[in-house]
Amino acid sequence: MSTLDTEKADPAARAATGRPPRGDRRRDRHRSRTDGRVPLGRRLRRDRMLLLMTAPVLALVVVFNYVPILGNVVAFQDYDPYVSTNGITAIFQSPWVGLAQFERVFSDPGFWHAVENTLVLFLLQLVLFFPVPIALALLVNSVLRPRVRAFVQAVLYLPHFFSWVLVITVFQQILGGAGIIAQTLRQHGHEGFDLMTDPEIFKFLVTAEGIWKDAGWGVIVFLAALAAVNQDLYEAAAMDGANRWRRMWHVTLPALRPVIALLLVLRVGDALTVGFEQLLLQRDAVGPGAAEVLDTFVWWTGLRSQDFSYAAAAGLVKGVVGLVLVLSANKIAHLMGEQGVYRK
Amino acid sequence: MTRATETTPRPTSWWAAPARPVWEEPPGRTGLAAKGAVLVLACLAVLVPLWIVVVTSLSSKKTITETGGLVVVPRDITFIAYQELLSGGQVTRAAVVSVLVTVTGTLFSMAVSILGAYGLSRPGSVGHRFILLTLMATMFFGAGLIPTYLLVQTLGLTDSYLALILPSAVSVFNILVLRGFFMNVSQELVDSARIDGAGDLRILWQIVMPLSRAVIAVITLFYAVGYWSAWFNASIYLSDQNMMPLQNVLIQLAQKQEIPVGLGQAVRAGNLSGLAVQMAVMVLALLPVAVLSPFVQKHFKKGMLTGAVKG
Numbered sequence: 001m002s003t004l005d006t007e008k009a010d011p012a013a014r015a016a017t018g019r020p021p022r023g024d025r026r027r028d029r030h031r032s033r034t035d036g037r038v039p040l041g042r043r044l045r046r047d048r049m050l051l052l053m054t055a056p057v058l059a060l061v062v063v064f065n066y067v068p069i070l071g072n073v074v075a076f077q078d079y080d081p082y083v084s085t086n087g088i089t090a091i092f093q094s095p096w097v098g099l100a101q102f103e104r105v106f107s108d109p110g111f112w113h114a115v116e117n118t119l120v121l122f123l124l125q126l127v128l129f130f131p132v133p134i135a136l137a138l139l140v141n142s143v144l145r146p147r148v149r150a151f152v153q154a155v156l157y158l159p160h161f162f163s164w165v166l167v168i169t170v171f172q173q174i175l176g177g178a179g180i181i182a183q184t185l186r187q188h189g190h191e192g193f194d195l196m197t198d199p200e201i202f203k204f205l206v207t208a209e210g211i212w213k214d215a216g217w218g219v220i221v222f223l224a225a226l227a228a229v230n231q232d233l234y235e236a237a238a239m240d241g242a243n244r245w246r247r248m249w250h251v252t253l254p255a256l257r258p259v260i261a262l263l264l265v266l267r268v269g270d271a272l273t274v275g276f277e278q279l280l281l282q283r284d285a286v287g288p289g290a291a292e293v294l295d296t297f298v299w300w301t302g303l304r305s306q307d308f309s310y311a312a313a314a315g316l317v318k319g320v321v322g323l324v325l326v327l328s329a330n331k332i333a334h335l336m337g338e339q340g341v342y343r344k
Numbered sequence: 345m346t347r348a349t350e351t352t353p354r355p356t357s358w359w360a361a362p363a364r365p366v367w368e369e370p371p372g373r374t375g376l377a378a379k380g381a382v383l384v385l386a387c388l389a390v391l392v393p394l395w396i397v398v399v400t401s402l403s404s405k406k407t408i409t410e411t412g413g414l415v416v417v418p419r420d421i422t423f424i425a426y427q428e429l430l431s432g433g434q435v436t437r438a439a440v441v442s443v444l445v446t447v448t449g450t451l452f453s454m455a456v457s458i459l460g461a462y463g464l465s466r467p468g469s470v471g472h473r474f475i476l477l478t479l480m481a482t483m484f485f486g487a488g489l490i491p492t493y494l495l496v497q498t499l500g501l502t503d504s505y506l507a508l509i510l511p512s513a514v515s516v517f518n519i520l521v522l523r524g525f526f527m528n529v530s531q532e533l534v535d536s537a538r539i540d541g542a543g544d545l546r547i548l549w550q551i552v553m554p555l556s557r558a559v560i561a562v563i564t565l566f567y568a569v570g571y572w573s574a575w576f577n578a579s580i581y582l583s584d585q586n587m588m589p590l591q592n593v594l595i596q597l598a599q600k601q602e603i604p605v606g607l608g609q610a611v612r613a614g615n616l617s618g619l620a621v622q623m624a625v626m627v628l629a630l631l632p633v634a635v636l637s638p639f640v641q642k643h644f645k646k647g648m649l650t651g652a653v654k655g
Contacts, residue, residue: 040470047469049544050462054475057460060514064492065482071491087494139383144361154638155387161565161633163573165591169598169626170393173414180396180414187412212389220644231365238367244375277576281595295489302490303580315488323485 075101075313094309101313111314113289114297117203121274121293124207126267132211133218134256138248140219141226153223156216164277167213171205172196196282199290209278221259229255265333269326272318294318394630401425401623408617424616425624434586434604435593439628441505442572442590446632449509449571454564456514461522462548479516496581507581508574508589515570518563525559526552558643565640569633590629597622 044051077094078101084090105111136156143149159167173179177194186192195205229252237247276295283291288300298318302311364370371379396414403415404422429435464472492511501507529552537547553560575591582588597604603618604625 043470047466047471050464050466050469051471053459053463053544053548054472056456057463057514057519058475058478060456060510061479061482061516064495064511064514065487066478068487068491068495069485071494072488074490074494081494081497087498136386139379142379143383144364146362150641152383152387154641155390157641157644158634158637159390161569161573161637162630163575163591165573165575165594165598166626166629169594169622170397172598173397173623174393178413180416183413216386216390235365235367244369244371280576298489303493308490308494312488312490315490319485319488326484 072312072316072319074309075316077101077309079309079312081308097309101309102317104310105314105317110292111297114292114294117290118272118274118293121203121206122271124203125210125274128204128207129211129215130264130267132215134222134260136215137219137222137226138252141223153219156219158216159213160217162213164213164275164281167209168278168281171209171212175205197285199286202282202286202290206275206278206282210275218263221263222256225256225259226252261333261336265329269329270322271325272322394634397623397626397630401620401627403617403620405617405620408619413619425620428616429604429621429624429628435590435625435628437586438588438590438593441587445505445508445589446568446571448505449513450564450568452509453513453515453518453567453571454560457519457522457563457567458548458553458560460514461519462526462544462552464519465523465526465552467527479519483516493580502581503583503587504581505587508577509571511577512570512574515567518566522556522559522563525556529555561640562643565636568636572632590625594625594629597625 038046071091074091074094076096076098077091078097079091079094081087081090083093140149140152140156143152162170175181175195177192177197179194179196182192182194195201198205233251234247237251242250272294274293274295276293276299279291279293280296280299283296283300288296292300294314295318298311298315301307301314305311396416399418400408400415402418402421402423402425404420404424407415407419430439463469464476466472496502496507496511501510533551533555534547537551542550573591575589575595578587578589578592579595593604604621
């Protein structure tokens, strides 16, 4: 630990503070408070290696996460990237239009349609997708044989690591017009079908794809929570005459409650993001009427129609509403007595 | 079952279930059957589509024509689709691009993340709280697609593989997971190394990293899968079709029903099915992750759960 260097460098100063030897305070959680006595210059010198090590991460995050935030000013412009040699200097030469872009966004039925699709998909995923990992975790947890359990887990986790391109292609091969089900039906003289291009059932298809890819992965968190349950509680409940179901209701589910609350908060906070890549990949097949969500709307208007300012305005609306959603979801979790994403 | 196992029951046999606690009632027959059925169905839902993809990619044109499309029961196994795909041409190039981007990107991401996580993991160091907050704040908002695109364009990264690596090089979540593990390395060990004259880099390399192998394996897998599966950045930042990674080629093949450049001849000549080619590209795209992820599986839990932030 770098503090030892300070000790070596300046034993007199440490003796003067009359504090117990460093070793005794090593695990002091409020270490930084005691460090306040060490001059900043010396702390900087002491920790220069650590600071140097964080520099690349910090640089990447500042450049690719913070600098682009400033780029959102194009939402208040009529931005044209071609008035100058590069995109940044073009910002200084493009005319400012105030909130005109936002007025355009809010009076655009296409935008509201994207909002509607986003919310419908979010609600469907919340109702149909969210409970699946919990149920699967209870099932997997009841498998006692370790090898069977490891196998089931390996199989269920697998699709999480497939790309969306792969998942959607697999679905197309199974459910699409040339897919294996339609093909078998046709061979037996029935009508074929194509679930992949039907706008009516598209939202269920999207949810099913999400479940196939990520429900198994979601099991991990719940399995860990289940492993942490005190087994004595089950025995005590059994002694009191609680059967299997009552033990699940009164012991298991309360134990899962904090995890469920946390994941619910995360999901609600992220409500406006409903699978950008997944929907973008299917936008051509099913059409924008069913597949257009906020993220794909920004992509289409900005990168395809080159209406950068308009798309940036729509993206900014999404970003701000999203931030408000995360913060309020957290607040609600705290009010309910659960731990949110961050601590108060 | 052989006689030996009958006469000498081995409770430690790999198949034996661990004993139930005495207070737990043995499960009913219907309950067991229902549970088993659901688990088997869930596993089949994952495995059957993969099976069909693999078998079809290994089928000859004759088999595919006879079954009228996708093949479920393997008949005559042939590797012709793979031979054609991997003997140069669009798919070979895309696969090489994907491997190179994944390897380079993962090495870069891991180097940056491990250094950063260690730099933030020593209690009481100058400014670590501020840097940590700066990183964590990005988990709550995104800058937006359009400004990010304009930035990457201005930096001159378009039409370069750097555009596939740099903007997505750092995952704050992964850094928090690594940091959580590095903080749990015993302070006594670190201190004794320091007394022996080791600097921070040496402590990280010789003490902290060897003790954190499991989590490093998990995070490496997360980053590698991220790079391997990525296609969106390539689709907006690269314009040269010859530079495209495997996933983007798969999009062209599957979504637009095209045949890989250079293979049209073989397909038209009649000894290669376009469907088998498509399935073979899918197998190429899923093979690395399907092979690697089970090895890291037993550590997933650690990787997912130590993301909890410690001040």
